[in-house]
Amino acid sequence: MHVVSKMSISASKCKSCDRTVIPPRTICPYCGPKAGDMSQITVGEEGTVLSYTLSQMPPEGFDPPILLALVQLQHNAVVLCLGNPEDSSRIQIDKRVKVLSGDDGRFHFSPVEI
Numbered sequence: 001m002h003v004v005s006k007m008s009i010s011a012s013k014c015k016s017c018d019r020t021v022i023p024p025r026t027i028c029p030y031c032g033p034k035a036g037d038m039s040q041i042t043v044g045e046e047g048t049v050l051s052y053t054l055s056q057m058p059p060e061g062f063d064p065p066i067l068l069a070l071v072q073l074q075h076n077a078v079v080l081c082l083g084n085p086e087d088s089s090r091i092q093i094d095k096r097v098k099v100l101s102g103d104d105g106r107f108h109f110s111p112v113e114i
């Protein structure tokens, strides 16, 4: 069975350089105010892993190990996500993952089984 999800992630798209950024902003971080306000859009929650790391020396406030991944979503938006360290053996470059916005204000990802 194929599950269609309606979840989406808020993002902003620049009318000038066409870049998409997450989390959404008013002003493009690349062009500045001269490009005008960014368009507020949503992108799908599924993306692919660009790179990832299992860190034994995470930033303060995290218990090691932590699994971090840069995930590319629609419109080339890239978001840094936390994963479950137990999933690290199932994560690889180009792996399909699902990204969710957590209650903690961070993005979390989990592998998508095909």
Ligand SMILES: [Zn+2]
Pocket: 014, 015, 016, 017, 018, 019, 028, 029, 030, 031, 032, 035
């Ligand atoms: Zn721009």
